[in-house]
Amino acid sequence: MAAPSDTSELKGLIASGALDPREIVAVIGKTEGNGGANDFTRALATLSFALALEPHLGRAKEAIMSEIAFVWSGGTEGVLSPHATVFTRSNASTIPPASPRLALGLAMTRDIAPDEFGTPAHVILVADAVRQALADADIKDPADVHYVQVKGPLLTPAAIASAKAAGQALVTDDPNGSKPFARGAMALGVAVGLGEVQAEKVTPASIARDMNLYSKVASTSAGGELTKCEIILFGNSPSASSDYSIGHATLKDALDASAVGAAARSANAAVEDIVTVFAKAEASTMLRGRRTTMYSDADINYERHARAAVGAVIASVTGDPAIFLSGGTEHQCPPGEAPIAAIVRARS
């Protein structure tokens, strides 16, 4: 993408027949904003994609934005390249190949109430939706799930004010402080939904605090414009006939280049088969015994330092700077580590 509003390649794929716009279910990409509260590149990209699809889908942009899952992460630090990966789903009656292939499952919770936000109730709602997404993807074994992208609401100033007026207790009264609770509750919802964590272990005190409870395939993000949690589940299904499959691994730290190959191997493939990577970048104050300055830098946010570093490490292995890399890993991996998933061209 030459800019967040650039849809020329999308239009080209549609014009050439390579992409059937009616089959699009999700768009996941990076935009060149700062990734912060005043990053409007994500909104511009969503609006531009919806407008580009309007003439093809015969529906208004508002309907398109609610039907297709748009997930953008702002911030293309270092070598990272602005791009979008468009996911389609077709009901082609092809005979499934010998090995399980990439399948997507979509689901959505109902609205999360302010007094549910960041509590076990929030976790359970996400877990239920994850199970629906599993069924939607026709995946029986949760071990075949390799990446679950969830986006959901924050506590907005307005929601906080009305909840307090109604005498409701909230996990925090600070809109910014609600981010870890949002990401954390959704990640634990994935973990519970996939059986990685038992539901009864999730107590009010553990959410966003006890980082020894985690999923290994969740990637969660939160935004004030949302009211429900949207799940896009990626796994390998025996009934799928895609040319791709997916695997995952864990980055032990920001320098763990070996995790890229591990993610490919987890999909029964090699580094050269990778077509796209989803990962999270985690900042740290110490790295392999050395002090870093990510957290003490008042000019550049620590998430930007982390994305620049981890993005370059991954791209140095795959050769491709078009990586989906975002920040905030609460309950999405063991403490200090970060999740990585790779979609590969299937070998058999």
Added chain:
Amino acid sequence: MAAPSDTSELKGLIASGALDPREIVAVIGKTEGNGGANDFTRALATLSFALALEPHLGRAKEAIMSEIAFVWSGGTEGVLSPHATVFTRSNASTIPPASPRLALGLAMTRDIAPDEFGTPAHVILVADAVRQALADADIKDPADVHYVQVKGPLLTPAAIASAKAAGQALVTDDPNGSKPFARGAMALGVAVGLGEVQAEKVTPASIARDMNLYSKVASTSAGGELTKCEIILFGNSPSASSDYSIGHATLKDALDASAVGAAARSANAAVEDIVTVFAKAEASTMLRGRRTTMYSDADINYERHARAAVGAVIASVTGDPAIFLSGGTEHQCPPGEAPIAAIVRARS
């Protein structure tokens, strides 16, 4: 270093006897500033190191600052770690080992006149000093030289004003615009001094413009506070008895992790033998066919993006974020590439 003023590890090495302060000839390191015109962390580090050495050397800080070569690069983006590498030279009458070992050669030009600045005369003065440094290091074959750090003057506003008042022609009237000429003329001086480029090929029109003329071992930086060019030449000498040797290679682009191993092999060693790395980071608008946003980002300077990325790639190979990495590669490598040198623990 816990801060640019932190000399506690230096003092510890001296107190333990591991380091004889009288043998220090150069200090090369990274500080946690922004690397720009308002980066005062370099000045603070030099002042702090000189003050820490005062009681040991029995000389005033001003004398110490002029006798020891202090080279700091500001900017520890991504994983890069603030640190200093202290180089010593002793006349120990040890029997030299079988293989050539790390030797340093030091030399200095006279003051560069404003009307010489950025011209072939500037190049020749540096080339002469490089030859002196070769002799100082007792290196006969220029092929044994792997890294030549040169720092020298910029055209300051004051120098420009007085030169114009005297009717002298300058290569540029813009202090900031004098940086490429400074770095370029010094790099070509290294190239001529080591025989990589023939002196007669260096014309006024080629400096900072014809990037097909280059050294492969130069690393140059410029500062308004200097009047002479200072050379620190690193190579392997048969008469040296250091435990270390040095090699170099070229980063083909910002993702070229293989260059780290190539630099080690050039020193007859392997990646695990590397003790420290010197490299340059080069920004680009396209990388392996993908657009990057380093140059279009108005919030973060492109050199900071490049250092964050290249630093992480190198550290992902060596496991050590304490890398000396700076920007600006004019005439220091083939266009689009970047130099890298590695000091290794010698194997034999």
Added chain:
Amino acid sequence: MAAPSDTSELKGLIASGALDPREIVAVIGKTEGNGGANDFTRALATLSFALALEPHLGRAKEAIMSEIAFVWSGGTEGVLSPHATVFTRSNASTIPPASPRLALGLAMTRDIAPDEFGTPAHVILVADAVRQALADADIKDPADVHYVQVKGPLLTPAAIASAKAAGQALVTDDPNGSKPFARGAMALGVAVGLGEVQAEKVTPASIARDMNLYSKVASTSAGGELTKCEIILFGNSPSASSDYSIGHATLKDALDASAVGAAARSANAAVEDIVTVFAKAEASTMLRGRRTTMYSDADINYERHARAAVGAVIASVTGDPAIFLSGGTEHQCPPGEAPIAAIVRARS
């Protein structure tokens, strides 16, 4: 505006009948981007306004964007507030009031050819269009003109490449370096069109260089997406029946609070009558004998420092942080100064 995409107040004015969308001729505002090459808030605001007007105008957004002049300046540093001022023009047969009132004149040049760009030909094309805008506003005396907003093209990389392939000479081969030529040629076009500068004084060597040639009412900006120069001329016309009139003055430096009152007085009004202000902010290295750090700061662009300061000074006089304030004053005022215009509620 709560965000660059926020059109709720525009919609409210239309819904209430306070604003007839068919009468809108121009929108001038500030958005909360960084004001640099990667500021996409301007594009998002234009797109959002055009989409908001689509159902009211019965035309597609592309037509609306070409018919209505959208002028956004990115960067709301310090106290500056994101906002839009919407200008309408109606042919109401009201009896004109006793005093001349605010009138707008619109005009456009043809495409500027690359080899015309930044040359006297560019200036003449703008001057001709300014004269058309004068007629369009029904203003006879150029002294009644107080603000001329012009936006026009830059030399894009593509235009430079094709011009060079065709053997054409350009004023610069650097896209970024073409900004001063763009702003300068358009400002001189205003000066020539209004008789402030004689056409024969504009030589190829004077554009973007001889700052003693200037308009006192021009405000120009350039963007790579444009091919023509668009003029929005603001003045007082005896045939206008607006409730407003306009005046202008000059900020002698960034601290010149007195210029705000001078601009109001120039419109026969007082500070308390001001409804909106258009101004430019100019950075400097010295101010009233003191050194500033605007230009040496590598973290924050000098234009952002200047806008933060000048915006606060103006707002401290008017009490209103919703000011249109942008940067780059070439040929738009005497060297070191900056233009300011004020629209006031007319007293008689």
Added chain:
Amino acid sequence: MAAPSDTSELKGLIASGALDPREIVAVIGKTEGNGGANDFTRALATLSFALALEPHLGRAKEAIMSEIAFVWSGGTEGVLSPHATVFTRSNASTIPPASPRLALGLAMTRDIAPDEFGTPAHVILVADAVRQALADADIKDPADVHYVQVKGPLLTPAAIASAKAAGQALVTDDPNGSKPFARGAMALGVAVGLGEVQAEKVTPASIARDMNLYSKVASTSAGGELTKCEIILFGNSPSASSDYSIGHATLKDALDASAVGAAARSANAAVEDIVTVFAKAEASTMLRGRRTTMYSDADINYERHARAAVGAVIASVTGDPAIFLSGGTEHQCPPGEAPIAAIVRARS
């Protein structure tokens, strides 16, 4: 100052005899850093000033740094100019002038224990030291005090760890989160010491929370390198014979230019008599009914936006950009407002 290390003007004043270095008691100034955790310009300035004074005072820099109060605020946004104001005190037996004149009082608390930090005990220790400073300045009436600069410790990670190991309760376990408690407890200490707030109103729950308790003359800052609270009290004393006096006022918001004149009048002088200004800048999300973007900007810290704006407003009144302006106003003024003090040339 041309840089944080520039002491040339200090040396010039000493060389000319205008300044007796033995009489220096305090240095208060601005440096051109970012004002954040990685701003090392303050340390460089203190070190440089102490080194410049060494030969004149015949004592080591460490002694000088502990005897003279150095107060630096990093961040010269907008028009603000890097500078230092040097305060001297002499026991000259001059006959005091008719009106009270500027007098300084200095005092220091003992070390603040971690479990006292941010509690009423902290407040009482500062209040006691403020009373000592009053006596030191020979000021009987607290109404004659116009500015009390206090700097003191933060809770460091080390202090937090050892206090927790000892089972002590702390007001916060977050080093960064200790800033408001530090500034707040010191400001309330000033308020109690001067009788602005009754000691019994200061409860554990009120510190850094109940902003209706405040001093109107306190200016407090905190740093991890300190263990005690240092007080520099400025007021007018009948026994002083300085050429200057001091007054103060309150900025109602970031645009309140009238406060500058009010501060001068409070010293029985006019704006043109002002020689230096001390003030605080307070960011806000709304200003005179308009939204600002200071807090939502992820690229530039809100304190930098606020300093750029308020500094320009004050300088537009005094004509002098060399203003001491810092951030963080807890308990130092009514909520939403900010303190300002002006030293003036005394008229009678």
